[in-house]
Amino acid sequence: MKGFNLQTPEIQEQIRIIEKEYNANRADVKRRLAQLMDNAGKSGNSLLLGFTHAYFARIYYVEGDMKKFLSHVRAGIRLTEINEDKDSASICYNLLGVDAMNHGEYPIALEYYEEALNAASSESSVYGAALVNTGHIYYEIGEIDKALYYCKQGRKYLEKSDNPFPLLIELAQEATYSIWSKRLGMARGIIAELKVIEEQLQSRYPDETFTDLSEVLIYYYDTMQQSEKRDAAFLDFADALSNYDGSYIDFAENINWITDTLMNSGKTNFVGRLLNITRKSIMKSGIPHIQLQFLERDIKYQLRIKNHDEVHKLESKYFRVSCLRNRENLRIYKTNISIHNDMNHLREETARIEEENRRLLREASIDPLTQIPNRALLNEKAEYYFSMADQNQVSLGVEMLDIDFFKELNDTYGHQQGDHCLQLVASILKDISCDRIFSARYGGDEFMIIYYDMTDADILKKAEHIRERINQMKIPNINSETSDFLTISQGIRNSVPRDSNRVWDYTYGADNALYKVKKTKKGGILLIHNAVIDRSVLENDSIND
Incomplete structure (x- = not known):
């Protein structure tokens, strides 16, 4: 990242560890980030401060603390843009795009992903992540060929990274799209790669929860009509999820997809188990779009098992959350308008400073009388x-x-x-x-x-x-x-x-x-x-x- 080679060797080592470990050892990474932030504040190192805000935003998003997430991401955008730390700026825009997706705001998400692509250095893993996220939007609007294209393009950059977590997510996403578009030969090859990466990560981080392979195998074996293998894959998925002690925000959409797959296959008992594991966490997420999608599946499940009393309760809850969503959407619009205003003001100020620098450079290198070089x-x-x-x-x-x-x-x-x-x-x-x-x-x-x-x-x-x-x-x-x-x-x-x-x-x-x-x-x-x-x-x- 630009300018980080000017930091002390100790700070460079801290940055390297944070970039590599933020997905797994979050407690340790938060401790390191706090140390760097304190160091940056005392020394007036705004470049380092922008980096710490970007990574704090990343961690608080995964943990579901949206208040802290938004606070860090806004500070991160301002500082990383000022210091031209392209990759940290791209991280902030990527996170805002994912957040917009979780709120069902796909046009806003696409705009943030474009900002992430424009901000990132073109050979970095965060550039690859922005491509993969852009592919996800195309999947959501039914353009699966474009979704696969963006995933494959993103993979080229993620494969170069020291951190295999983003590649794991990309492979799972690419395999899923391949299965659902009936490209099963392609899917088998990707699943083999996914298995290798997940086994490596599980060996390195035995306390972490990995569900990507088992989720993909649910879709694959269901499509292949191999019900016993599909059921075994689901049990692996459910067992792993039961041991997970974090926020289910990142799992919410995947849970919906698995629920739909199992409902269509008549595996009502599996659906009930999955909903029971995740219901409490998702309904506490504070994100109405995710809650409504979950409630839709829960209502279908309760209707399937003929639990009409529960259906009435869920329908009332669905109405209340729908009202909350309208208010939440207004808050999201206001937040995004405020962020865009901050971005525009920052860019206008940056453009003014750059023009002033160009003027000073011209004055320093151009003869004032003849207007040719001096x-x-x-x-x-x-x-x-x-x-x-x-x-x-x-x-x-x-x-x-x-x-x-x-x-x-x-x-x-x-x-x-x-x-x-x-x-x-x-x-x-x-x-x-x-x-x-x-x-x-x-x-x-x-x-x-x-x-x-x-x-x-x-x-x-x-x-x-x-x-x-x-x-x-x-x-x-x-x-x-x-x-x-x-x-x-x-x-x-x-x-x-x-x-x-x-x-x-x-x-x-x-x-x-x-x-x-x-x-x-x-x-x-x-x-x-x-x-x-x-x-x-x-x-x-x-x-x-």
């Missing part, structure tokens, strides 16, 4: 182009250009006209700039141009184009000794870098070439090649008129 950016780019030319063994050209008799122009026409002339020269240089040509103001009336991987002929053609453009402008300079109009002198050095060369050699060479032009024939162009410049070299090159 000396600071020129130094940076010169090193870059020299490095590229040296690495690829292609030519590097450096041109020094200055205005002839610029002092006389200022004295005659005033500094305002002098500034205008500098701007006109800069506009011409800006026009020729591209990936292989970089122009900047060097200082005073001097400009520098860098040519990357260009022949002498191509560079001279560009240099002559610059000179011709200026000549065509006919800018008066009556006190010039060269012409009645503004002229420029240009010195260029172009060659492939040698081992002994540095950027300075090119600047020095171009400056010497310009010096010869200024001394012998102002308004001319001189191109030289040697890295080390001396008088004999200069005498062997001619000036272009």
Whole structure:
């Protein structure tokens, strides 16, 4: 995650353990998170603080403490977005999507999953989890092919993770969709993988409850009409569930699916056992959508066993929960609107800060008078182009250009006209700039141009184009000794870098070439090649008129 490599080794180790163990050793992970949060608060480490909020939200969601979940997830979004901790932000959005799903708000859930996908780094397991969750929405609306597609895409990322829990969930989901779409050959292969992962986890965490394999086998053997194996799988599922001491929120939908499967197969006694195991926890979940779905199955079961008194009680309860759901939906809408407003405000503020940073960067690298790069950016780019030319063994050209008799122009026409002339020269240089040509103001009336991987002929053609453009402008300079109009002198050095060369050699060479032009024939162009410049070299090159 971005910036976590800047933490101390001790904190990095804590983060690694939390990311790997949060599904199983929740008490230990909560203790570690509390320590990190205290550390982050004392040191003002907002990046670490965002991480702890995201993982606290994860744990409190699994434990069913929705008040603490929402408190941590909102704080997590704010801090992880500010610090660009993409994966922790994605965790928060994923959790909000799952919560929206549990409330039956599929459009809101899909929006959060899209936020999770946009936030996550594209190679991370949380990106994979967001893909799998998106697939679940498509299953709910009956598009099972899309559901399988998203699951398979998500699996590619989850398989790379050190934490096998998300992969276990994905495999169970993919196997279930495959069974229900009659892709039984595909399902068998996935079940084999699921068995391996669950056995590994059960061996590593013997006190944890794992029901994914037994649930999938219920669907598979029921579809294959192997009732004895289906019943054995259910008994394994029910036994594991009886030993589970946590919240059933994450099991609620699975329990509904199993109940429907067993009801359709006439296994009324199994349905009764499953409902009795989970009834108390689910009805205490405080999530009306989950409660209503459970009550629908409970009413069908009571009708099946002809317990009409219980049916009347459940129907009254169903009505009360339906009224609660309307109020709960209003609360959910308000909460999500508030979260979206927070997100939008945060992004607007981030965009403003980024724009301000870009403005400051422009001011630091752009010459205010000519609006082309200044000396600071020129130094940076010169090193870059020299490095590229040296690495690829292609030519590097450096041109020094200055205005002839610029002092006389200022004295005659005033500094305002002098500034205008500098701007006109800069506009011409800006026009020729591209990936292989970089122009900047060097200082005073001097400009520098860098040519990357260009022949002498191509560079001279560009240099002559610059000179011709200026000549065509006919800018008066009556006190010039060269012409009645503004002229420029240009010195260029172009060659492939040698081992002994540095950027300075090119600047020095171009400056010497310009010096010869200024001394012998102002308004001319001189191109030289040697890295080390001396008088004999200069005498062997001619000036272009």
